Amino acid sequence: MTSSSSLSVRPHALAAYGWDEYWAAEFAPYAAGGLLPGRVVRVDRGQCDVMTEDGVIRADTAFVTPHDPLRVICTGDWAAVETTGNPRYVKAYLPRRTAFVRSTSSQRSEGQILAANVDHAVIAVSLAVELDLGRIERFLALAWESGAQPLVVLTKADLVPDPDTLAYLVRDVETAAPGVQVLTASSLTGEGTDVLAAIVSGGTSVLLGISGAGKSTLANALLGEDVMDVGATRDVDGKGRHTTTTRNLLALPGGGVLIDTPGLRGVGLFDAEAGVGQAFSEIEDLAADCRFHDCAHEAEPGCAVLAALADGTLPERRLESYRKLLRENRRIVAKTDARLRAELHRDWRLKSAQGRANYAAKRGGRA
Numbered sequence: 001m002t003s004s005s006s007l008s009v010r011p012h013a014l015a016a017y018g019w020d021e022y023w024a025a026e027f028a029p030y031a032a033g034g035l036l037p038g039r040v041v042r043v044d045r046g047q048c049d050v051m052t053e054d055g056v057i058r059a060d061t062a063f064v065t066p067h068d069p070l071r072v073i074c075t076g077d078w079a080a081v082e083t084t085g086n087p088r089y090v091k092a093y094l095p096r097r098t099a100f101v102r103s104t105s106s107q108r109s110e111g112q113i114l115a116a117n118v119d120h121a122v123i124a125v126s127l128a129v130e131l132d133l134g135r136i137e138r139f140l141a142l143a144w145e146s147g148a149q150p151l152v153v154l155t156k157a158d159l160v161p162d163p164d165t166l167a168y169l170v171r172d173v174e175t176a177a178p179g180v181q182v183l184t185a186s187s188l189t190g191e192g193t194d195v196l197a198a199i200v201s202g203g204t205s206v207l208l209g210i211s212g213a214g215k216s217t218l219a220n221a222l223l224g225e226d227v228m229d230v231g232a233t234r235d236v237d238g239k240g241r242h243t244t245t246t247r248n249l250l251a252l253p254g255g256g257v258l259i260d261t262p263g264l265r266g267v268g269l270f271d272a273e274a275g276v277g278q279a280f281s282e283i284e285d286l287a288a289d290c291r292f293h294d295c296a297h298e299a300e301p302g303c304a305v306l307a308a309l310a311d312g313t314l315p316e317r318r319l320e321s322y323r324k325l326l327r328e329n330r331r332i333v334a335k336t337d338a339r340l341r342a343e344l345h346r347d348w349r350l351k352s353a354q355g356r357a358n359y360a361a362k363r364g365g366r367a
């Protein structure tokens with residue numbers, strides 16, 4: 001989107017990419033070490049594209065690709081890049097403020113880092129289909145877990161022309177989203193885009209939501225052009241390979257930064273118990289008033305959650321959804337633990353085999 005020619009060497013050329021006093025202070029030791037700051041706009045195959053005040057630099061990620069997949073450099077990170085060399089290496093990245101993680105597969109529950117330093121998680125929900133509050137709650141848990149502030153945008157509002165119906169739908173979603181702003185938007189009328197643009201102008205945002213929710217349409221409205229389609233086109237260099245200049249992180253014309261990585265779109269829960277808690281904050285608030293601190297809200301006396309169910313202040317659907325997401329999350333965590341346990345067990349078997357061998361040696365070589 002931004003051509004490198006428009007990125008002259010200015011003191012705050014990176015401001016459009018989120019550079020501020022906070023990051024400048026964090027980066028100070030690296031600057032003292034002669035490294036260049038930049039924001040990662042794309043990561044692929046051992047290399048990454050870093051937006052610096054000199055424009056985009058292709059850099060090697062060997063130093064920032066540790067064994068732990070959650071510590072691998074990713075889009076949105078603030079990188080410290082060498083000023084010279086071929087290849088130029090990313091030597092480090094700044095501690096993340098927030099991070100989106102997903103479970104890579106159902107077999108091995110290992111997290112994968114998808115995006116770093118995101119401030120707003122915009123959850124797109126289509127009004128063209130029946131609202132699925134459970135799914136919205138799932139996205140909200142994921143968003144809260146990342147550390148970003150969630151925001152729900154009900155898209156395709158033009159398909160709900162009756163204002164009362166629209167207001168009712170918004171309230172319905174609001175009951176499933178405590179502490180979260182719920183907006184409506186339409187690409188047809190343009191309604192809502194300005195409000196969204198104003199919110200995302202302060203910081204870095206991601207768009208979450210299922211296929212067809214209207215994420216690309218929202219992104220294009222924010223970008224003021226069809227960048228999302230442009231990114232998919234092939235490089236016309238006669239070599240028939242894909243363009244390598246596609247960015248997953250873009251500066252918005254109205255301010256703010258948008259991250260759109262493919263994996264983010266289908267992101268699932270990964271060890272998100274805190275996020276689930278935040279997504280159901282009214283239930284956790286109630287639970288604080290239960291007589292027993294370990295109340296399961298099943299049949300315990302003095303249960304504030306059950307009392308709220310009984311007097312109608314807490315919808316039953318909310319409690320069921322909360323339980324469902326907690327169960328789902330615990331299954332994922334248990335899977336991770338199982339893998340860890342398997343590794344520990346292997347370790348233990350190795351040690352005990354060694355122990356047996358040592359013991360046999362002491363006894364004169366007889367096993």
Ligand SMILES: Nc1nc2c(ncn2[C@@H]2O[C@H](COP(=O)(O)OP(=O)(O)OP(=O)(O)O)[C@@H](O)[C@H]2O)c(=O)[nH]1
Nearest residue numbers: 155156157186187188210211212213214215216217
């Ligand atoms: N009527 C109406 N249709 C819309 C609106 N926004 C998006 N659409 C349509 O909804 C469909 C899906 O929109 P996309 O923006 O591609 O959805 P997406 O979430 O990016 O989908 P994926 O790329 O599959 O993840 C497209 O056919 C859009 O034209 C809107 O405000 N009103």
Ligand SMILES: [Zn+2]
Nearest residue numbers: 290295297303
């Ligand atoms: Zn209780």
